[in-house]
Amino acid sequence: MPALCRDCLHHAAEAFARCPRCASRRVVAHPDLFRLGVAHVDCDAFYASVEKRDRPELLTKPVIVGGGRRGVVAACCYLARTRGVKSAMPMFKALAACPDAVVIRPDMAKYAAEGRRIRTLMEALTPLVQPLSIDEAVLDLAGTEALHGAPPAVVLARFALAVEREVGVTVSIGLAANRLMAKLAAERDKPRGFAVIGAAEAAAWLAPQPVSVLPGVGPAMAKRLQAAGFSTLGQLAALGPEEAARRFGEDGPGLAARARGEDSRPVRPEREVKSVSAETTFEADLSAREALEAPLWRLCEKLARRLAEKNLAAAGVTLKLKTAAFATRTRAVRLAQPTRLPDVIFAAARPLLEREADGTAFRLIGIGAQPLAPASEADRGDLADPEAPRRAARWQAVEALRAKFGEAAVVRGRGLRK
Known part of the structure; x- marks a missing residue:
């Protein structure tokens, strides 16, 4: 059995428990x-x-x-x-x-x-x-x-x-x-x-493992699988494609295949970004809509900056709120056209916040862009919104000033900390 010393890199076709060159026991053999x-x-x-x-x-x-x-x-x-x-x-x-x-x-x-x-x-x-x-x-x-x-x-x-x-x-x-x-x-x-x-x-190594070991199977999915009688990966692996689809929908066959250790994904140097987000935890719980809007605006600016850094745009907006009891609420909306402007992101998120600001105390707020679109499709303007390119130019000017003179060089009133 081939073996390798991880300290001096000595390797051989025959296994060894202790490295014959440096006496290290940090040996891997397989x-x-x-x-x-x-x-x-x-x-x-x-x-x-x-x-x-x-x-x-x-x-x-x-x-x-x-x-x-x-x-x-x-x-x-x-x-x-x-x-x-x-x-x-x-x-x-x-x-x-x-x-x-x-x-x-x-x-x-x-x-x-x-x-x-x-x-x-x-x-x-x-x-x-x-x-x-x-x-x-x-x-x-x-x-x-x-x-x-x-x-x-x-x-x-x-x-x-x-x-x-x-x-x-x-x-x-x-x-x-x-x-x-x-x-x-x-x-x-x-x-x-x-x-x-x-x-x-x-497959044999995976079979006795709990279903929660599989990447992508979170607590909710694990409970669903266990309720259906699948507590180990071996039980999932035994499902054929048709039975897996019948029980767990279109994701079922892939889930059963992964439970057998099958994975055909190639290694891609450029990872696909599926979402971009920003969030903050408050020092004290906030419940009033007006109190929540200021940090939401600051997060919209941060999100717009992150989208620009990644050369992406938001085709949809997701609001995230976490209550004082640690319950998470997420609300989403699609945009009429992709954007990288904090004003547009805030305008889309504000109605979502208004519906959730019902007196509940929140400890965290976040804003995300999902789905994403290429930056070239953002804020191009149309008959319904001919001013979009000008707003984009104004935002770029603000960011240029901040890059030169600091973040506090230009601050919108709605983002001021009270």
Whole structure:
């Protein structure tokens, strides 16, 4: 069985438990180790790891990256996770579970810069790198052995060491025959892991797993499947296409196929963006419509800026509200024509907000653009709205002034903080 030392990169066709060259026990062995080429790379507790790298005195302390007591956990280190802290957990619950945690406000610019450094190292391995988030990507290294003089497994182990040495954080790697199984493999051995799942063993490995393990199966879907008598992936995998469609609609056959470990998605260097959004959590609950409109306007401006950065436009608008009891409300509307203007986005979202502002106390508000359209289709104007191009020009002028003199150079009255 082929084996690889992840510390000195010694590899051989015969398995070894301890590296004969450096005596390390960080060894990975698998029959398909040198034949597989699809990898899922996920940084370990990325935001918290970057903060610990920059502040060595925090290395042995639980660290939470997040907002104030009313915010949520953006990330946490593994020590904090052992205390019960999880990503997206409300901060007050996280601090109750881990009162001695060091809380650090997110520095997204710093994390994005470090993510780009890691992405550059990935792109030196293969042109087929598909980013999934700031700290996660899938790579296809099939056919690169001649280029690197080593099979993909060795190249990936070398990459992991380079990230630790040059960036100062660790990564976990999953190696498999397709994207789905590579992602699941990456989650098996965190942190600083390297797991392999071969095509022949995928279905058997998945069979006893709960349905919630499958990416895309959230809590609501898992309950629906369990209510229908499907608690394990093996039960789902046994469904034929017709039966799966009858029970779960048009998504049923694909769901059953994924439960068997089947995934035909290619690795695409350009990830399709399906939505763009912005949201904020209030320091104190808000219920009055007038009080909610000011942060909504500021978010509309932020959303317009993000659309411009991605060269996209909003063809629809989605309003998100979270109540004081953590119940989420989402309301959506399609636009007559795509836009990148905060005024148009706000005008579409305002009636949605009016209907929801019924005295309920809200802790969070968000605005999103979905579906998306190319920027070239935005704000072109027509007989019903001939002023759209002029409004677009005014907004571009405002953004140019802000870029030169700062965000406070031009502020609309409705966005002023009270």
